[in-house]
Amino acid sequence: MSDAAAIALIGITKRFGAVTALDRVDFGLRAGRIHALLGENGAGKSTLMGVLFGLTSPDAGVLELNGEAVRWQSPRDAIRAGIGMVQQHFSHVPALTVAENVALGGRGRFDVAQAAAEVTRVGTKAGLAVDPMARVADLSVEAQQRLEIVRALAHGARMLILDEPTAVLAPGEATKLLAWLRRFADDGGAAALVTHKVREALAIADDVTVLRAGRRVATGVVNEFTAESLARAMFPEERETRAAPRANPQPGAMIVSAERLAVRGAPGEPGIVDATFALHAGEIVGVAAVERSGHTALLRALAGLQTPGSGRLALPPEVSFIPGDRHRDALVLDFPLYENLALRHLGTRHGLMRWPAVRARTSRILEQFQVRAASGSSRARSLSGGNQQRFVLARELDAHPTLLVAENPTRGLDLAAAATIHARLLDAAHAGAAVVVYSSDVDEVLELAHRILVVHNGVVREVPVTRELVARAMVGAA
Amino acid sequence: MMSALYALWAGSFGSWYAFTSGTLVRAVPLMLTGLGVAVAFRAGVFNIGAEGQLLAGAVAATAVGLHGSGMLGPATLPVALVAGALAGAAWAGIAAVLRVRFGVLEVISTLMLNFVAADLVSYLVRGPLQEPLHIYPQSSSIPAIARLPQFGPATRLHWGIVIAVVLVFVVAWELAHTAAGFRVRAVGANPSAAWATGRVPVSRVTTRAFLFSGLLAGLAGAIEVTGVTYALYENLSPGYGFTAIAVAILAGLQPLGVLPSALVFAGLESGATAMQRDAGVPAAWASVVEAGLILAVVGVIALRARARSAAANGGPP
């Protein structure tokens, strides 16, 4: 073959229990080209890249490196073959320096100066500046991502897998990264760009493959596609389009008022300063921000979980909070559902638990909010992700909160589950609650919100509900 | 072998006297400290300082018993018990503050406070609390009015057993039926979920559970002084605070489980003494059996958790 693929995945099938995550999928990387892998959450993108990088072994199918069949026992083999991967969740050691992180995994003597020089050499050559002696914990997210790339290159990668690399970056930073990736490919590198952003794929990629429910539904050279055709391939059914009431017809009574509010961030995270805003009954207020902008502190303060450092924050008596990480922050997985309900509604009288009442209430909300569970005594662990989130939402909404704060409420859910969550948030607003929604997916915020607060560098600012203005505000460019 | 086992049995459960004066007397501090450790572990607090907290309680009870009886009269005993419990809570409180305010691992701090408590007892029984003749490194005996009554002339068993058993039932009921108990279980099972509901003050719950477990250990020390030793001396506790961890683990961290669990360990240690005396088999074998029991329980728990996570790993990450 004249146009030999550097590496090809042919007919890859992978099952997890009864679920077929990948069904006879083909994918390949060639020198000089960027191959975008598109798909919704759960389409199988990460699993396919896991197979390519040796993290996951396929049940069927072959890998061919320059036309010869190969088999990875572990990522080590893939790295040796010149493949590098930048995971969505970075995997480095925060307490160590950049040079130490790059050198990690080696053998024999470790020479700090030599390791630092190597980082500088690789970084300079690739056009990615990193301070080799900086502690990784002290670096910005963007610099941490640069470190991950430099590390892959230092290990000899000529083929890079970037898993949702722009998800953690501000738009400006994302543009810079993609431009770098273009240069990398033009210099003879190969890259797989995993993304769910159609625009990104069209702007940067040479080849495009779309996965849906574990199957390859479209593949080809980029100019064969349009944004519409890619979106159709990714989402078979028309995505539920909602005539978003851009301006809330009747803003209700003021529910929250913040004046010159300052909140300290968690250790290593920024807080917010001097924020003044008001939230009203019946409106959904979106929060848009890139990672580490201070929005976490804002959400925690609104949820009543963190006391303001200075300024004034008037909160209503009944506040509900949907945390972004439901396994860690919303549920005790080994408790039955009724005890998880009791976390929120103690149902006590004179300090005593009234378990029969708690159980009855659990049964009622399971039915009312259509949570699929065997019974109120089922362990939270036994529910599917969508049903766990439905339960969490049900638990919070059943308190009839006047303020509902939701952080990434649909993360990790399939489209159907996400749609019901969205519907519930709308219902809550209709019922007169003020709803605050943060999502790391700006488009989700734009889809839901009547108003948008953008947090950048600890500064909270209201921005008109248009994608362009919001995106610019998120990086402080407006 | 058979004679050793017979001696072990005879010295623990084999006779009424051995059972009440040996096993049950030993079981009292083990029930209380074991209960304290169980509550702490349930709340996610690794308090391995029951030994130090017990000593703090013993010191406080001795001080009250020696110096308070003139003023307090018949109230000396209850005051001594309360003082002991509070001293245990205060000793645990140091580690609790270090954990909550400064993020110091309580495993390390409680371990060190055990040493400090032991050294302080050594100092006290040679200094301020030493008996008036200044010969022995121990305190004088506390007066009869400060002592826990025994169940009769034929036994060493004292009323501390009633306090311990009642407390076990009270704590079991609290964990299951009160809001405070539920909060402790929730915080232990998943502190961040408990926090994110905004309804559970996590560090306050943690601190309270920590203090409560110190309170129980301190009470155990006070009961040991007022019911068994009547005086303070070094090595007052043959490591009750450490055996307490074994008691709590074998009990599956269930308060009611502490009762049989404490009996097993008390019987083992009480019988082992008899075994060494009557059959010449070293009493130290009892520790080996204890360690084996903990390791068996811990191993089974770990294997079960592995099986569960293996079963749960059916889906993509």
Add this chain to the structure above:
Amino acid sequence: MSALESVLAAMIRTATPLLLAGLGELVTERAGVINIGLEGAVICGALAATVAAPPLGVAGGYLSALVAGAAVGVLMATFVVVLRADQIISGTAVALLGLGLTGALYHDIYGAGGVALTVPTSRSFDIPVLSGVPVLGPALFQQPLMSYMAFLLAPALAWFLYRTHAGLSLRAVGEAPHAARAAGVAVDRFRVGAIIFGSALGGAAGGVLVLAQSGTFAEGMSAGRGFIAIAIVALGRWTPTGVLVASLVFGFATAMQYVVQALGWPLRYELVLTLPYVLTLVALVLAPRGAAPAYLARTD
């Protein structure tokens, strides 16, 4: 010897086993494991040295102590790494097992009363020239060989931790095991190795107690040194140099006890003994979280 000389000599003597155990625990904790079972390793090392030294000599005694400590480490590692059991509970059980087993075996081997043992002990090894320096010489340079080795081990471990890839991997394992695994580090193997190495040094510490100090065995003679090692690592802020200094601090407090008693100072030595622990607690308050490995005492 002057008072100062004897304090210095006693400080070095008592610091030696603490330093060995402390350095062992340092390596173990850097891998993210807190080894409360170290106490069991110390006492097993002591008994092994007692049993092996009469037929095999001092070197054989030390070797047996190392092996016995390592064996305790194997048990600890089996529970903590292989079975993923809780570190604190497993460690408590292992300590209890070591203390019980040595007590029982000692009775079984030497009889109920325990024979007045005569174990060959290591003689002090005078370093030429240096041992002649006034005051410092006799204290610092007339010590058993094992003391010098213990003090040389600290820089050796510093070299290992900061100048070898294995040391880098070990540090990464205690800070972020998942990231280390992703970088190709065999996390479990490092944990097992660190536990066994630490326990072997704990065993050596037990060997020192018998072969360089008491010349005999007594039930429970480890006297909490395995636990003190954990305090020493904390006071030493998880670095080899820090551990060296911290073990000298603990050694000094113990040495002061003799001086206070000998000179009849109006200061209770029991209170002096509490000082290093109080100091450690203060050190922990001053260096919160930052110094301790992020994954210490956690089971994934």
